[in-house]
Amino acid sequence: MLVINDLILEIPQQAFDEAWDSQVYSNSTARYQAYINELCLSSILPWLQQDNRTQAKVFYNTTASPSFWELVNGTVINVDSMRIVLVPQETIDLSELRVPQEWVDIPGLVGDYYLGVQVIPEDRCIRVWGYCTHLQLKMSGIYDSYTRTYAVDASDVNDINIFTFAISSEFIEPTRAEVSSLPALSTTVAQNLITRLGNSGIVSPRLEIPFQTWGALIENGGWRRSLYQHRIGQPEQSIIEWLRNGVTQAAQQLGWGNLNLQHLGAARSIEQMAPNSILARQLTIAGQIYELRIIPQVNEEYTTWRFELRSGGVGIIPGGFKLRLLTEDLQPFPDNEDIATTATEQLFVEVALEPGEGIVWEIEPVPENYDQEILRF
Numbered sequence: 001m002l003v004i005n006d007l008i009l010e011i012p013q014q015a016f017d018e019a020w021d022s023q024v025y026s027n028s029t030a031r032y033q034a035y036i037n038e039l040c041l042s043s044i045l046p047w048l049q050q051d052n053r054t055q056a057k058v059f060y061n062t063t064a065s066p067s068f069w070e071l072v073n074g075t076v077i078n079v080d081s082m083r084i085v086l087v088p089q090e091t092i093d094l095s096e097l098r099v100p101q102e103w104v105d106i107p108g109l110v111g112d113y114y115l116g117v118q119v120i121p122e123d124r125c126i127r128v129w130g131y132c133t134h135l136q137l138k139m140s141g142i143y144d145s146y147t148r149t150y151a152v153d154a155s156d157v158n159d160i161n162i163f164t165f166a167i168s169s170e171f172i173e174p175t176r177a178e179v180s181s182l183p184a185l186s187t188t189v190a191q192n193l194i195t196r197l198g199n200s201g202i203v204s205p206r207l208e209i210p211f212q213t214w215g216a217l218i219e220n221g222g223w224r225r226s227l228y229q230h231r232i233g234q235p236e237q238s239i240i241e242w243l244r245n246g247v248t249q250a251a252q253q254l255g256w257g258n259l260n261l262q263h264l265g266a267a268r269s270i271e272q273m274a275p276n277s278i279l280a281r282q283l284t285i286a287g288q289i290y291e292l293r294i295i296p297q298v299n300e301e302y303t304t305w306r307f308e309l310r311s312g313g314v315g316i317i318p319g320g321f322k323l324r325l326l327t328e329d330l331q332p333f334p335d336n337e338d339i340a341t342t343a344t345e346q347l348f349v350e351v352a353l354e355p356g357e358g359i360v361w362e363i364e365p366v367p368e369n370y371d372q373e374i375l376r377f
Contacts, residue, residue: 007047007128007160015042016124023066026200026231034069036119040088041065041075043126044117048079051164055080057369063253064221064371067228071206071218072102076111082167082175085111088119094129097157101148102206104137105179106215112175113167116157130157138177148211182216187329187358190223198230205231221372222328222360238356238376239294239305242279254373255281259293282312283367285321289313292361294375297350305377307361308348316343321364323347328358328374353377 019038025031041058048056058065059076068074075086085103097116103109111134118127132141132152141150158166166173185193193213197205205227206214218224229236229250237248247256259278279294289312297304309323321340326332338347353359358374 005159005161009043009047009126009128011039011043011121011124011126012046013124015039016121023069024232024234025066025070026233027203029203030070030231033073034066036088036090037065037069037073037075037086039119039121040086040117040126041077044086044115044128045077048077048084051168059083060221060369060371062369064225067225070228070231071224072100074100074103076103076109079167082113083111084167085114086117087114088117088126090119090121092118094118095154096151097130097132097154098144098147098149098151099137099141100206101143101150101211102215102218104134104141104150105211106219107179107181108219110134110176110179113163115160115163128160130154130160131163132157133173133175135175135177148207182212182219185213185216185220185223185329187327190217190220190329193217194223194227194230197227200231200233220328220330222358222374225371225373236376239279240377243277243296247279255283257281283363284369285363285365285367288315290317290363290367292363302352304350304352305359306348306350307359308346309363310346316345317347319343321347322362323349324362324364325349325351326360326362328360330360330372 015038019035019042022038023034025034045056045058056077056079059078065075073087077084077086085099087097087099094116097114099114103111103114113131113133114137115128116130118129120127136152136156137150140156141152143150193209197208202208217227226236234250242248242251242256247258256279259280277296281292283290283292291310291312293308293310295306295308297306307323307325309317309321311317317340319340319342322337324337326336336349336351338349340347351359356376358376360372360374
């Protein structure tokens with residue numbers, strides 16, 4: 001039964017038609033979870049975007065959505081500086097707002113507001129029936145250790161009709177409680193967990209290991225994506241394989257492509273096996289286009305790799321920009337960063353890597369739709 005105070009939103013026809021087959025998942029449970037989340041997101045995002053005073057967009061790169069929905073229910077939207085977590089369900093039991101622990105206790109995923117959403121596919125609509133804050137979840141929510149969820153009773157959930165006022169009001173209420181940082185995982189431990197939990201026969205990998213270990217694993221965007229790829233049987237490919245055989249479709253979806261610059265000179269070992277010499281990815285930073293390039297520097301003894309940030313047009317990189325490389329467990333190393341102290345034509349970092357070693361790149365200011373990725377060499 002629909003309540004008159006609830007917000008009813010129509011599911012767009014195209015999203016309704018395409019949601020089921022839009023991505024690949026390891027099992028029917030994950031696929032249905034993704035389906036419900038896709039319908040929820042496609043309905044709520046336009047509603048939030050219709051207010052010209054706010055900028056609403058998915059918190060992470062949209063290509064990262066499957067790696068979340070394979071593992072946990074929920075979607076995160078940024079509205080200006082606030083983070084909104086959508087928690088869809090299909091059940092008609094709306095006696096409580098139940099939120100997976102990942103969105104509450106992983107520091108990098110914590111939201112300000114959590115929306116309770118009932119998805120009703122047969123009526124091609126969703127029902128947004130209430131919301132609560134992170135502070136409410138931590139202070140008055142009941143934690144269920146079996147399902148690893150926090151639940152707030154419906155009587156304590158806020159009326160959805162005051163939600164838009166709450167996020168646009170000049171008076172900003174406290175929304176977040178303190179959250180403890182998670183223990184660091186070594187690369188070896190993470191890779192062993194990915195191999196173990198990558199078995200698609202494990203329907204709920206989030207419940208297989210202690211939460212702090214699980215949270216630390218999926219807070220790292222590169223490890224989360226690698227776990228998803230293992231679970232759907234998508235082989236992990238290296239940068240060298242991209243150079244030899246061309247960029248994979250999965251990498252193209254992230255924005256990577258091949259570039260062939262003739263001025264590199266005579267091809268040597270890697271280039272002789274490669275259809276193109278440079279990998280490049282277009283980025284949008286503060287409304288401007290930039291390009292991140294990966295260029296092999298080959299000599300007779302070894303290969304180093306040059307990560308280079310350039311303006312996508314004829315412009316320059318403003319002062320204050322940073323290009324940074326980290327190990328796959330997000331640790332710095334000597335000479336891993338280049339900073340534009342003044343406006344410059346390019347930033348670059350060169351690094352020598354062992355076969356199979358992984359690198360994560362970061363840029364400040366953060367590019368739109370950025371999500372950590374591990375580039376394997």
